[in-house]
Amino acid sequence: MRKFFIVITSVILLSSCKQTENKNIPQKKETKKDSTKVEDSSQTAQVSSDLLEQFSKNKNEVILKLKSISAEEANTLYEKYFEENSALLQQIAGKESGILDKFYNEDEADKKAVKLLGEKLSKHKLQFWEIGEGYVEIEPLHDFYYTIFKDYVTGDYKDYLHLKSEENKTLYSADAGLVISFKDLGDRVISWENFMTKYPDSKLIASVKEEYKNYQMDYLVGQDNTPTAERATDENYIYPENIQEFNRFMKKYPKSPTVPLINLFMENFKSESIFDLLRAEQDKL
Template sequence: MYEDYVKIRDKYTDCLNVSQTEILDKYIDYHTSEPGTEHLPENIKKIAAELDKVGLEFREMGEGLTEIHSLSGYYESIFKNKVTPDYGAYISQLAKDNKENYAVDGGLLITWEELGDRLIEWENFINKYPKSQLIKKAKDNYHNYLLDYLLGMDSDRIYNNEEGKIYDDKREAYNTLIKKYPNSAVAKKTKELITAYDAHLPVDQIEKKINLRR
C-alpha cells in the first residue's frame, strides 16, 4: 500500500509541477530571507495554504528553481505504526534526509559530518534488515551518499592539489566519524581513503585502491 501510495502521489505531484510552471518560474522573485510567507502575493499564499492542507509545499531547490514537494514528514505521518519495522525505519530515515535540500550546483548543502551520519544510518538499516524488500533502494541511497562522501563533488573537493593534502575540514569530519563509528564499513573505507591520499597516490589509483568509482 505504501509503495502504491507513493507512486500515485508522485504522479500527481509531477502533474502539479507541470501545470503550475508559470508560478514556479516566478516563485524565486518572491524570495525573502525571513521565515514564513508574509511577503508572498495573496494568490500565492492561498495556493501555498491549499498545498499545505495535503502535505505539499513550494520548495526552493537552488539556482532559481522551485518545485512542489511533499513535506518531509508527510509519509511518516500517514504510515507510522502501520507498516512493518523495516518500512517504518525506511520511511523515517527518508523523512530525516528530506528535511532540507541535500546539494545544489555540485556543492553540499548539509555539513560533511551530517553526510557521514546519514551514511551510518543507511549502513545500520542494511545490516538490520538484509532481507527487506527495500534493501536495493537502501543500498542505492547508501552508495550514492558514499560516492559524494569519499570522492567529493564538483564544488566540494576532498583534496587540495596545490598543498598536496586533504582539506582540513574534510579530514576533521572523517576523523570524527572514525572515532564515533570505529567498527563501521564507512569508517573502514574512510581510513583507506586517508591512507591513499596521504601516500600521494594519483586520484584514479585512489578510486581503484578503495574500490569505489562514479
C-alpha cells in the first residue's frame, strides 16, 4: 500500500513538473500571429497586382474598341474610361497606402519597397505623383490619355487632351502655393482662352471654363503661400515681380479677356471684397 502511495505521489509530482515546464515554454500563438501578418501583406500585394493587371487590361480593351467606333463615340468612351480609371487608381492607391505613407522614409527597407512599387507601376504606365505635405498619389504618365485617344477623338477633344498632357508634366500647386511660375500660369490662361475661342460649342466648354476661372484667379491673386500682393500690413502693395508679369501679359496679349481683370485687381487689390469683385467680372465672360 505504501509503495502504491509512493507511485501515485510520484506521478502527481511528475505531472505537476511537466505542467510547470509547459508554462515556461514560449507559446506558438505569437508565431502564428506573425505568420498571419505576413499572409495579410502577401494577400494585399496580390490584390494590388490584380488591380494593376486590370488597369492594363482595360487600356488594351479601350484601344481595341477605338478602332471600330466614330469620333463622337470615342469622345464618350474617353469620358467613361477616365472616370473608371480614376476610381480604379484610388483602389490601387488604397491597397498600396502602406508603402505610399512611407514614401519619404529613410529606412532602407522602406526605400526598397518604394523602389519596387515604382518599378511595378512603370510597367503599367503609372507613376508616383507627389502632391505636397507628405502626400503621394498614383497617376498615369502625363500623356497617357493623349497617346491613346489622339487619333480617334474629335478636334476639340484632341486639343484638350494635348493641353492637359502638357500641364501634367509638372505639379501645379502644393502646400497652399503655386509650384509653376506666374508667367507659366499666365500662358496657361491664354491656352485655355484660345481653346474656348476655337471650340465655343464643345461639350468640354463648361468644365474648361471652370478650370480656366480658377487659373485666372490664381494668376491675379495667387495662393496662400504664393500671393501676388502684400496685404497683411498697413503698407499694402503688389509685389514688383507680379507687376512686371502683369505688364508682360497685357503687352503680349492686349485682347485677352483677362486684361480687364488685371486692371481691376491692380486698382482694387487693397479692397477686402477683391475676390467678389473679380468673380463678378469673371461671370460676365
